Amino acid sequence: MIANPFILHGYVSDDLFCDRVAETGIIREHLENGRNVALMAQRRMGKTGLISHFFHQKDIQQCYYTFLVDIYATKSLQEMVNVLGKEILSALKPFGRKVLELFMDCLRSVRSGISFDQYGNPTWNVELGDIQNPEVTLDEIFRYLEMADKPCLVAIDEFQAICMYPEKSVEALLRIKIQRCHNAYFVFSGSQRTMMTEMFLSHSRPFYQSTALQHIGAIDLSVYTEFAIRLFKEGSRVLYADVVEEIYSMFDGVTWYLQRILNKLYVLTTEGGECKKELVPVAITRILDESAFAYEALLYQLPAKQKELFRAICKEGKARNLMSEEFIRRHRLASASSIQSAIKGLLDKDFITRHDDYYESYDFFFRLWLLRQ
Incomplete structure (x- = not known):
């Protein structure tokens, strides 16, 4: 029994999910016809909920194995491989030991980190240090996807995170493995529109023209x-x-x-x-009172110049031309060069997000709280 029907995390049921009928149909059409999808929208618009909604459709559940992997917090190929393996194991649990053992047999490089407890439930005890060669482990994961007894649907959330990995060949590596895998279809979901567009529309990038592009906006x-x-x-x-x-x-x-x-x-x-x-x-x-302590702590951690710029962006709402003389004068900021450095710091820390021609606070509630101080 759900006490409050306005769900904030995860997916519960069709009844508590609003609309996205057209978007769900488009994703279905692409994937069922063998074309991968790049799904783009600003953060908190409902990309993950849309994917979960599609994956929970009865016919999809019956015909496919579905895996939703969030790599937002990963910082390297090694971490991504760990998250991917853990999610696949978790998603396969309801299908029984035979299905699980096929996956475990494929992952020879980290097999010692996967085990069954006394109740027959598998556990992923793989530490990052156990993944000594992430490319090998990734190859084993794709081997499983190709061998699985049902086609697989794999959604990789915040896919643009791979652009920040120290390994510079991750895009090409994934593109090759995905291209050679004929039993799995992929959704690449991302909230950094500029980065995602560059990844999938630039002719110099490995994923160029390899997917259908879909943008989701606000529900009517x-x-x-x-x-x-x-x-x-x-x-x-x-x-x-x-x-x-x-x-x-x-x-x-x-x-x-x-x-x-x-x-x-x-x-x-x-x-x-x-x-x-x-x-x-x-x-x-x-809501603001409940988050006040966290916001105070976050603001306290910011260097002075980043804090000043963050306040200025929050005052503007949608801040444009941050390095213009007018913007600097209006908010009594330092030089354009210091603003440029502060922008990078705020973006790296997810205090702000960048759109086509403006910046704004990543957290709208944070902005409201700050304006009330």
Whole structure:
């Protein structure tokens, strides 16, 4: 039983997932016809939820093995291989020991790090040091994908992370292995639009024209409004459309923020009660208060020049021409050269994100909290 229908993490069911009918159909069409997909959207727009939704369709579950691997936190090929192997093992658990043993037999280079407990459940005890040659282990993983008794669907989330690995040949290595694997199809999901576009559209890169490109934007306001009102109604609560419209406008329709605020509004609305616009600032204040300690600690860790620039970007909302004299003068910043260095630091730490022609805070709530200080 789900106490609050506005899910913030993971995937639960079709009923608690909003729309993406067209996007799901496009992904299905490409993958079922043997074409890999590069899926692009800004962070927290719902890429991972969309992939999970597609993977949870009954016919997909019956016909394919599905693996969703998040490599956002990985810093090297070795770490990526470890995460990939661990996820495949975990996803295969429900299919029984025979299926698992085929995978384990393929991974000879790290076989000693995989074992069954007393209940017959497999455990991944592979340490990074156990993966002495990640290319060999990766080759073994692809050998399994090719040998599996059902076709495999592999989604690699935050795929652009491989561009930052110290090994410079990872793109080419993966492209070759994927091209030679005829029993698996891939979704490459990424939130850094510039990097993803370069990877898949630049003729000098290994993945050039190797995938179908798909961008996902915000869910239509009317569709999301109907979805939110239905969930409130099923919980014996009344939600007014102007509430959804206000938060949709405030957060540019980014799915996670809508879910986060409606999750809090659902809590603040008693059973049989009404959720009106007056509750929105109350919900946001509660959310900001819950995160205040973390935001204070993060801000404290920033060097002075990065902190000053971060404040300036938050004040602007969508900050353009950061090194222009006008921007520097308006926010009383230092030189253009120091701003350039600060931008890199803020991007590396995920305080800000870059779009085509502007920068903004990665965390919209962080921005609101900072503006209230």
